[in-house]
Amino acid sequence: MILDRELQRKLLTNLSEVYPFRYDFSKDFQYGSVDYEKAVANLYYLQSHGLVTDKSVFVSQSLGGRGQVQFGSAEITHKGMDFLADDGGLSAILGTVTIKFExxxxxxxxxxxxxxxxxxxxxxxxxxxxxxxxxxxxxxxxxxxxxxxxxxxxxxxxxxxxxxxxx
Incomplete structure (x- = not known):
């Protein structure tokens, strides 16, 4: 399977270490290699879940065939930072519901x-x-x-x- 949780965590960790700035994954993966394809697919998956910004991966479509997927300006979102946090981050705190009865x-x-x-x-x-x-x-x-x-x-x-x- 192309999706790899360990690789996803590594990608998010790299992004979190430069937060709030962008990370250039093209320096870590050689374009056209199997590792590149796997990494960009996993980053696209993270992008689909809102853990990285929409500009992190670019998908180009080609007529009658498979398009190309390549790294963009990868940047982690607050959801991505909270995902990495052991306590769920601010999302866990802000998402807490308190029920009070009079x-x-x-x-x-x-x-x-x-x-x-x-x-x-x-x-x-x-x-x-x-x-x-x-x-x-x-x-x-x-x-x-x-x-x-x-x-x-x-x-x-x-x-x-x-x-x-x-x-």
């Missing part, structure tokens, strides 16, 4: 779950009243207990997660 939203979710349970109506009313009177810190503690109970019942939790996924 106290009243959480009370409403818990009350709704209690209402659809098979508890007696009296027990449901007692539990909902208790949740309404629970201070925010107590509600936080209760929520952590609910999460812990879910993790403690991993098989049931996994079944629940799988049933909620669309595929």
């Amino acid at each position: 106290t009243e939203q959480l009370r409403a979710i818990l009350a709704a779950k209690i209402m659809i349970s098979d508890l007696s109506p009296e027990r449901k009313a007692t539990m909902i009243d208790a949740i309404k009177e629970l201070p925010a810190e107590g509600l936080k503690h209760l929520t952590m207990k609910i999460v812990d109970a879910g993790w403690d019942n991993m098989d049931s939790l996994m079944s629940l997660i799988q049933s909620a996924l669309p595929y």
Whole structure:
């Protein structure tokens, strides 16, 4: 196979070492050689994924035949830099989603779950009243207990997660 992960990493590493400037791969690979063809194909693959800029590889089409692919002004993108970073770079940090529930939203979710349970109506009313009177810190503690109970019942939790996924 022409795609080579080790070569791709080497190409990206060379680019990262001169970032934010361009790198001239034509000095590393002799034009027309098998190594050149392999390197330019792998750089084109990286370009297709947005890890290097669009000017990194030039593709020329010829009539009725195979065109030529050659090195351009190779430059790594922020995605390429983040790909090389052990921690995923800024993309990992900026792509983090924080979910916050307001106290009243959480009370409403818990009350709704209690209402659809098979508890007696009296027990449901007692539990909902208790949740309404629970201070925010107590509600936080209760929520952590609910999460812990879910993790403690991993098989049931996994079944629940799988049933909620669309595929």
